[in-house]
Amino acid sequence: MFMFRNCAVLVIIGSVFCFLIGILNLQVGVEKNACRMTYMFGEPMFARVRLQDKESELYPNYGLYYYYEGARQQPVDPLKKRMTGAPVIFVPGNAGSHKQVRSLASVALRKAMSSDAGIHLDYYTIDFDEELSAVYGGYLHRQHKFLKLCIRAIAKIYGSRIEEPSIIIIGHSMGGKLAQSMLTDSSIGQHINTIISISAPLDHPVLNLDEHLEQFYASTNTILNQSRTKTLATTTTNVCNSLHQRPLSEQQRRNQESSARLDNVLLISTGGGNRDLLVRPGYTTSQFNDLHAMTSAIPRVSLSCDHLSAVWCLQFMQVINRFLFSIAQTRGDGTVHFNTNKERNLQSAMAHFIKPRSRHQNIVKLPRDSNWHEERRLVINKYFSNGLKAHFYDLISIKRPERYRKLSIEALNVDDDVHWLFGCAAEQLNNTEQVYCDKAIPLTHLVQRLPNGDQDSRNVALLDLHNLMKTYRNWTHILVSLPSSNRRIGYNLDIYDPKERHVDISLPKWYSFGQRTAINETLQGTLHYRLRISNLIEPYQSLRVLVEPLQCLKPEYRVTTRICVPWAAGFERYQTLISPSDKPGLYVNVPIIIPPHYNTTINPVIVDLYLDPICRYRISYEYSYADALSRLVLEFSGWLPAHLACVLLIVLRKQVETFQVQGSFKSLKPYIGYLQYTSLLVVTACRILKKLILNTRVLPEPENLDFSINISIVIHCTAIGLSILASLVTWLSLTLYGNAFYRVALRVTRLSQASSNIMISIMTYLPITYGVLTIAMTLSTCSGIGLLLAFVFYFIMLSNAYKDYLEDYLWQKAANLLHLATGTRTSDESESSGQENNENALEKDADEDGSVRTKTDEDTCVGLQNFPFHITLLLMLFMQLLLSAPATLAWLRRHHSGVDLPDAGIYPTIIVLGSLSVLLQLRAPQKGCGYWALSIILYLISGIVLLYCQAAIYRLNYIFAGAFALLAAHQAISILVRR
Template identity: 65%
Template structure:
């Protein structure tokens, strides 16, 4: 047992250090911000659109964006002809965030006036409400958004469907209005930017959880939902397939709702507020990360996603591509979803390419032919005319793959073709009369600030079988003054595939995947098995060797087969570049998915001027930082679980009266038994899922290592917060009392009377705080209750601490004088030294006289003689002697207070406009304050029988927090209130039983 205890202590210390290390390295994988700022043409202006709903929502507003005009514009009196777009801001978002989107649209319309296309941008003012923290806002904002859609639809003479662009929680609001059939008919498409769509980042109240669940339930009945199957592999093709097509043939769908195009985007590793895995939805048609979007190719943080110029240009480019002009000059969005989807793929997934075309080539050109397997051809000063080079398709059977890269060639240039060659009898050279373009097989790879790379990976066997007459590939380099050329690498695919496994969490050190690549190698593919959870992180090292030039460029493409739209690109230009190449997955692997058949793919597009050594290792720093980012929301549930176990231990270990043992702040906190609850809940969850007798626990398919790290960190956090609260009790009790005196403006005598009433009649103060909760908000009531409880414990602790110090002083005097321990003089000195101490011992009940007698000898040895004191003053500390117990209750009450902060802030903001918002913690607050008031009124805790029942109930409460409250954090209110209630009920019932038993006897 001692060995296990020591191991548990080491585990707790290691977990705390690991969590702190993860916090310190949270920016390890974050790249620098490469977004360009968006500037306006003229002064941004917002014209308010007034309609009847403004009276119902006095703090909200709808605005139309325009620039430069000095005369105010009224959309209600102006003929609106553009395609309408509504920007929906998110958590604490401003309606002015629409400026970058709308300004780019105005500029684009001005650059192409001949098309006659332009967009009308509207934006909503939600008073910068914290909708991500308080779910009561969501229903209010949703109603206003519906009114806005109806109003904007009425501004146009002919039906004109709108496009909604939502940032953060605004994207969830935009998705939620689809559940209204009347509103959905006015919506053409929805684009969400960095939005937690299917699950909130933190589920802090029941209203937010209900809003998500209701939206999900209604969309499940009316719109196509997709889930990856065991054979799903989105890495098979170059571009993402429409997700709705995967199950559309097997379901009877609502055609009207499925006609709305849903596009979601994520910011990537720079967005530390919304994790990448939360930005997609099973109801989406398309998902893309900004780092993989063509012409963006960078990561955006949560705020820069609404002003990043590269991203704004892509969004507006898509909107212009799906808009069309009517005969009357107005512009509308196309209702052809298939066409809109193809345009979305071209803008958000893969750059649009021209259809396969044929070209005729003059035969008098200077033709060249290469037969080597590896070719690196450059023209330093460019070319004066087109350069034609033929590459034969006839190779040895094992050379099945061909990788070719063109340098400094414009993306719209056709440079790769297939053709049937003929032989010139006069010159003996091969040439082609006509050729077929293969540009649709070319990938445009982002390459940091340099020109994008144009690379094609071709299967020679497929080309020969598909086009039987083809004999060569044709590379046509255009004329120009810049350095140009191409690289060619023909190889056996077996030699370029590296199969590796994710190292175990305990494995350390680098592992070599390939010692040295061949000179001229362009492409390698790594297949990574066992990389299945978001917290896992693999660090890949690509070390250049024997480089022909000092500068090189490597582009890496990561594809997760079960996560559509999460492609990620990374460019390396130096061995010590930061951030390095870290590989991880955005979402956990689905159950029963086969990673052996469909592993995570890492394509390495190397610079052929170097040879490379490729190695990998388990990145502990990045893994720990990802644990912090992905699972910090579990901390409240584990913290409450630890406090409940500590509370159970403290109830089982009452301190002997007068021994001053209760002054030790760590009593009950230095424990490891709560780890049993973690492992027990893992086993119990499987039992519940199999038996289906209880509500289904939260589906958290993660390794138990995560739970242990979070739980051990919570143990350490409980110890630190308990010590901090003890320090505040010792140091700031009088300061808080003086502050309360100044705030209430009571005189010294009046404050003494009030304090006497509070300490002797806690139930009265409890009734007052409950009335505050009913009349104002639960957060204010919890704050007043916490201050009262803190002052009461602080005053009792101050008196008890005086006894402790006087006894220590007496012991020091005894040791200094050297008087015998058992002499009469010693006792007299001790009695004199503690003459002003207060008798703190509780009045024992009939059933615990035996336990009091067992410690009588120790009391006689330690407890000094006490003078007579006032009986009322003596009773104040009865029950408060077990200070550790009350400190734990204070921490639980503080947790309730912190959980109620979002609702309290919402209540404060709503008072300005006279809006009544629901209070999600009202009932739990009433139960908690009533229970605490009753416990203080009864001078609890007392040593009473029946604590084994209370221990079982506290264990059940602790287990429930881990089964049902790690994601739904708001349920902790009910757990804490229930723990307060069962303790109070136990104290009341046992005292009633002891009073009634003698009467019955």
């Protein structure tokens, strides 16, 4: 038992240390922001659109605006002016402003000026008063209804053009979820053409702090389950072998049972990538999407955006507007509308967000008298430093030995819209040995552009020569056609045996250390390697890949990597390395947990390494502890409230049990219960209990959080450390800052010293008034105000009751530590608060019967036997106060809206305040019967917390209410039985 206790203490200390490292690395290891700022060419102007619907009067703090530029321009009123553009609505997110539309709309205005077809867009934006909709779900239902009114108003503005779905909605953050929720109403959905979400938590909230937030997501997802077809990964899904998950075909849509299905609306979701620390990548996709893309993989973007820069990043704004312009069409009357053919729009979206669309595959006629060359080498590197004056043609034979079946090729500084890679059947030129191709078929659809910063652009293709020969039996050569150019141009080619270039590795165990070598040394001229990583299945796991140049022909080199997760469509990630010490390095991880029964041995995570052929490299890998810890903090820190609540319940159980056994005959140390490790047993027990619940199906199904138990242990141990720190801070605050806190409370409440003293006295000797006052305040304001008032009074009452005892105890401990450090045993007596503080560790004291006893450390705790119990209740009250903060902020901002917002925590708050006043009135804790039953029930409640409250944090309100009510009932029954 002693060894287990020591191991548990080491695990707790190590977990806290790891959590702190994760927080630090999360801030330090983020890549720099490479977004270019979007600038307006005219002063941004917002014209208020007056809604004619009487229902709009219910939303006085909301607004609909039309965006235009130029202060000198005549004010625009969309209700009076003939609007000819295609309508786009921007929906801001959590604490977002309607002015965030500026970047999107300004880029569209500039692009419209250069449009020969006369295509232009009309941007509208919603003002939600910068409400905190991500943490308080009471806003979402009002915002949902107002957005419906706006869509109807815009439908009326565009009149006859709105008989077909012609509105596009772009939602940022929670605005993306609001836009998606419009599909729950078919009368509104019929007006929507496409929805684009930017860094939006679509299927699950990031932090589920509110019951109304849970209901909004649940109701939206339930209706969408009926109105749209889901695209979920299966055990055979491998998106790395294709560009995206296959969209629904026309036949599949015709086979849908209900005619009201809204599969005709195109849903596109985008995520910001590693820089977005608010909405993690795994939250930005949806089971109802048609297309998902991360900004780090979008062509012409290829960078990570943080949560705010996603709405002003110029590269990203340009891509979104290019897509909108590509699906917009003009009519004979000069108006613009969006194409309603979803298949065509989806293909255009793929071209802009996934891979540039290649031109038609028609046969190309080639000039015979050009500069033709034939190459038979396996490795080719050709550069023209001064450019080319005329086209250059190289023919590469595809008839190779059996083992050389793969060909990787890259062209440098060739524009995306230029055909440079072909397949053809070669002929002899004028009965000579020289060969040429008279006709060729472009292979541009197999080419992808690699992000390469400001350096030479790289367009690469990976070809299977054997498949090409089977498909095109008459082909003999691959043709590389380099166009004339004034800048450096060239190509690299590498033909190889895939068995030598495809390397299978397994993620090292978390307890393994050191680097492992994947490729000891590459050959000069090598262009491509593929790493296939198995057992990388959870978001917190991280593999670091190190690419070290051994010998280079030039000091500068560039290695571009592509990371693909086979079960997560749209999460491709590109990264360019120019130095082995690049920060951040090349870290491989997955955005979402692996689907059940998925086999990573068959479909592993793929890392394609596109090497610079001027170097030879060593490629190694290791388990990255720093990145794994930062991802653990990022992905699972939301579990901390539940684990902290579990720890406090176990601490409370220990304190009640110890007091009931020892009672007032032996004083309790003020830290009793906190230095514990038994709550770790609850974590492991809940794993077993969860399987039992799922098999028996007697109780409600627990939360689906099938992650490694290592995560739960680290988070729980961190919660234990946090509980100890919180209790220590509370002790010090009560001892050192009780009076200061009291003065602040007087200033805030504006009570006089005499009035406050009378109130404190009344509440101290008649605590039931404490409950009456705080409950009345809760009913007249909100739950947070009542809890804040209760916390302040409770804190002051504890400070008045225990301050002197705590000072004696802390001074005694400080003296003992000083003596232990110096090795001295001197005595220095002084009087403080009418009590004697002796600096000796032990003291002889005489009892009433004349006997002499030794004064132990426990004697310094006299008067503190109830203190740890009240500290735990104070911390639980403080947690409840924090949980009510979103509703409190909404209440404080109510003067903007002029409406009453729902407060889901009001009933749990009343129970907590009433129970606490009863406990204080009964002078709890009191020794009584049934403490063993109370202990068991607290154990069960702590298990319920871990089974049902880790994701649904708002349920902790009911847990605390139940715990307080249970304690009050136990104390009341004990007193009645004793009487």
